[in-house]
Amino acid sequence: MKQILEFNKVSFSYGDKPLLREISFKVAKGDFVALVGPNGSGKSTLLKLALGILKPQQGTVKLFGQDVCRFREWSRVGYVAQRNGHLNPAFPATVEEVIALNLYGRVGPFRRLRQCHRNKIKEVLKKFGLEEYSRSRLGNLSGGQQQKVFIARALMNDPEIVFLDEPATGLDRQTQEQIHELLGRLNQEMGITLLVITHYPGLIAHKVNRLFCLENQRLHVHAGTDTGYEELFHYH
Numbered sequence: 008m009k010q011i012l013e014f015n016k017v018s019f020s021y022g023d024k025p026l027l028r029e030i031s032f033k034v035a036k037g038d039f040v041a042l043v044g045p046n047g048s049g050k051s052t053l054l055k056l057a058l059g060i061l062k063p064q065q066g067t068v069k070l071f072g073q074d075v076c077r078f079r080e081w082s083r084v085g086y087v088a089q090r091n092g093h094l095n096p097a098f099p100a101t102v103e104e105v106i107a108l109n110l111y112g113r114v115g116p117f118r119r120l121r122q123c124h125r126n127k128i129k130e131v132l133k134k135f136g137l138e139e140y141s142r143s144r145l146g147n148l149s150g151g152q153q154q155k156v157f158i159a160r161a162l163m164n165d166p167e168i169v170f171l172d173e174p175a176t177g178l179d180r181q182t183q184e185q186i187h188e189l190l191g192r193l194n195q196e197m198g199i200t201l202l203v204i205t206h207y208p209g210l211i212a213h214k215v216n217r218l219f220c221l222e223n224q225r226l227h228v229h230a231g232t233d234t235g236y237e238e239l240f241h242y243h
């Protein structure tokens with residue numbers, strides 16, 4: 008099976024306080040992984056290690072079989088960072104402009120969007136039910152719509168894996184369900200490998216095929232079963 012992400016005995020600490028100890032796991036193509044754990048257990052840190060933003064003191068992280076320090080094919084990877092509340096309505100950029108930001112590697116920052124890029128943006132917005140908002144200011148959209156725009160942006164370069172840090176936090180229950188539904192479609196219909204930090208494992212229990220639980224510096228990996236994840240529902 009094709010491995011997309013591999014941690015091998017990774018240990019990490021900020022200063023002298025150990026946070027992650029000898030963490031090992033593999034994520035294969037097509038996996039939908041939920042990463043859960045108490046606040047402060049190191050979930051975001053693990054994502055940053057996977058993206059090469061942080062470097063482990065011990066062990067290795069490989070993306071697409073290559074040490075993440077040397078990895079350069081970043082268009083194969085999408086990342087949706089944690090949101091910090093609702094955007095100021097005065098935020099000046101439109102939905103289309105925000106999504107296009109992720110294309111600037113190809114377009115160049117001062118060049119106009121080409122028609123093919125506009126079409127691509129339209130296509131993704133349509134998939135997310137947001138086509139009518141392409142010229143709206145991002146700040147005027149609801150929190151859930153903004154989050155969908157950030158997910159759409161992460162898809163612009165047709166990534167093979169997307170990391171999402173708490174994509175449903177701060178949203179109402181119905182919107183949380185919509186976001187998780189959307190993630191299920193990205194995985195099932197588009198074949199995108201997903202690693203999602205979530206505080207709502209119950210909402211995606213039936214969609215994920217692997218559950219990672221981070222606690223007390225260790226990672227516990229659970230593979231999916233037909234009966235679902237007992238431990239998922241007892242976790243919080």
Ligand SMILES: Nc1ncnc2c1ncn2[C@@H]1O[C@H](COP(=O)(O)OP(=O)(O)OP(=O)(O)O)[C@@H](O)[C@H]1O
Pocket residue numbers: 021026044045046047048049050051052053
């Ligand atoms: N840059 C940093 N320098 C020092 N300590 C940090 C830094 N970033 C995070 N920490 C600490 O490391 C611990 C783990 O943080 P991290 O954000 O990875 O946890 P988390 O599991 O994602 O938490 P949450 O569920 O609250 O988002 C926390 O105690 C945090 O305060």
